[in-house]
Amino acid sequence: MTTTTRRGLLQAAAALAAGGAAAGARSADAPPRTPFAVAPTYIPIAGTDQLFPVRRIYCIGRNYAAHSREMGSDPTREPPFFFQKPTDAIQIVPAGETVDHPYPTLTKNYHYELELVAALSKGGRNVTPEQALDLVYAYTVGLDMTRRDLQRAMGDEKKPWEIGKSFDHAAPLGYLQPAAKVGHLKEGAIVLKVNGQVKQSANLNQMIWSVAEQVSKLSEAFELMPGDIIYSGTPENVGPVVRGDVMDGHIDGLPDIRVRVV
Ligand code: MN
Secondary structure (H helix, E strand, O other): OOHHHHHHHHHHHHHHHOOOHHHOOOOOOOOOOOOOOOOOOEEEEOOOOOEEEOOOEEEEEOOEHHHHHHOOOOOOOOOOEEEEEOHHHEEEOOOOOEEEEOOOOOOOOEEEOEEEEEEEOOOEOOOOHHHHHHHEEEEEEEEOOEEHHHHHHHHHOOOOOHHHHOOOOOEEEOOEEEHHHHOOOOOOEEEEEEOOEEEEEEEHHHEOOOHHHHHHHHHHHOOEOOOOEEEOOOOOOOEEEOOOOEEEEEEOOOOOEEEEEO
């Protein structure tokens, strides 16, 4: 494609997005004309009738020292790192309900990772840790579900882990709890039970990078935008679930989530 053609296409796309003349005769607030619909992803905001529109899901890896060691790395030498899940992997888990979570295809070793999730209502680049919490609008409890066998196999082959982390329903989470109500969560128990038995039990203050530091680090690599959410890493003792297992996720200060693997 020539530069000129490409520029023309980009301008046409921009005009469409802006509801301009290229879009044809329709009112400025009409949705763009598309041959089919793609569902946007929203998370309900607790205590309101509003929905939080999700732009990107960032996840941090190896952000608790003991989990980093159980995954085979040395937290004193290898800093945490980021990856993403697709936005439409979100599965909403209302408080007080048990949500059916489909066991995914291709895996024989399906793992839970319980995590604090932070949701941003403001963006920025090169945000300092001191400014970072101004971007954080809300928190919730989330599961970074992982096809561990596929993740490991790809890692062993030095290929991207995408297939282990980024699949349908891979991101169950609760309604967002605004920080204006629950505060900024920096310490408190994070506990995952499977069928009533405690499997993961740690404290948010054991994170290597705090939520503020994660926002700051991420903003060096990407321009953060409103609608971005961050899975802040899991503590040690990740492990498998099978069909029929019920997972209870708890973080002090937030409503629990409950998911049944089906
Ligand atoms: Mn994780």
